[in-house]
Amino acid sequence: MAPTLFDHGAKPGDLIEIFRGTYQHWAVYIGGNEVVHLIPQSDDSSPLGSLLMLLDSRRARVMRQKIWEVVGGHRFEINNLLDDKYEPRDRHVIVREACRMVSSELPYNAVTHNSEHFVNEIRYGQSESRQVNRAAVIGGAALAGVGIVALGAALLATLLKDDDDDDEKRHRK
The missing domain is CATH 3.90.1720.10 (endopeptidase domain like (from Nostoc punctiforme))
Structure with missing residues (x-):
């Protein structure tokens, strides 16, 4: 109450x-x-x-x-x-x-x-200040999340590029 x-x-x-x-x-x-x-x-x-x-x-x-x-x-x-x-x-x-x-x-x-x-x-x-400590932890987690998304995007781009390269090689033959 x-x-x-x-x-x-x-x-x-x-x-x-x-x-x-x-x-x-x-x-x-x-x-x-x-x-x-x-x-x-x-x-x-x-x-x-x-x-x-x-x-x-x-x-x-x-x-x-x-x-x-x-x-x-x-x-x-x-x-x-x-x-x-x-x-x-x-x-x-x-x-x-x-x-x-x-x-x-x-x-x-x-x-x-x-x-x-x-x-x-x-x-x-x-x-x-626990309020500041919590904000720092949340900010750190958000930054880590952004890093993971960026890493995932880079890996996906690499995989797609490899697929495009394979397709291009097949069409040349």
């Missing part, structure tokens, strides 16, 4: 994953229905602008906002995704670190330092 306005179930220090169509945005829940998150800076407020902002922005600001301002109409869930891999810091340390970062301006890169890297660094002390 999806979280609701009154019963999201988050505890201070939990990570909030927000599903925004083509990507996920991440925040750290700090209590009092507030989150801290890393948001790329842009002057464009259009939907296309927000996607371009993710890809083109080099700077981001750490903001503290009400969870519902950040989530908007999107689906979200509590996702402490790396608890099986890393030991989370104590909740009060996570909240203190997140609050200490508010208003900071940080480098931003969709691949190497996005909102998921930011929240994982605060919760676990490790900067990691």
Whole structure:
């Protein structure tokens, strides 16, 4: 069941994953229905602008906002995704670190330092993005698939050329 306005179930220090169509945005829940998150800076407020902002922005600001301002109409869930891999810091340390970062301006890169890297660094002390890792695996598989298709096309072309050469030799005789 999806979280609701009154019963999201988050505890201070939990990570909030927000599903925004083509990507996920991440925040750290700090209590009092507030989150801290890393948001790329842009002057464009259009939907296309927000996607371009993710890809083109080099700077981001750490903001503290009400969870519902950040989530908007999107689906979200509590996702402490790396608890099986890393030991989370104590909740009060996570909240203190997140609050200490508010208003900071940080480098931003969709691949190497996005909102998921930011929240994982605060919760676990490790900067990691499974979203980026999945994209890399999918991209690698797609590239391998293109390579296989190209190899198959080259083999087929060679076979067809050999057949044409055989036909031409038979007609000369």
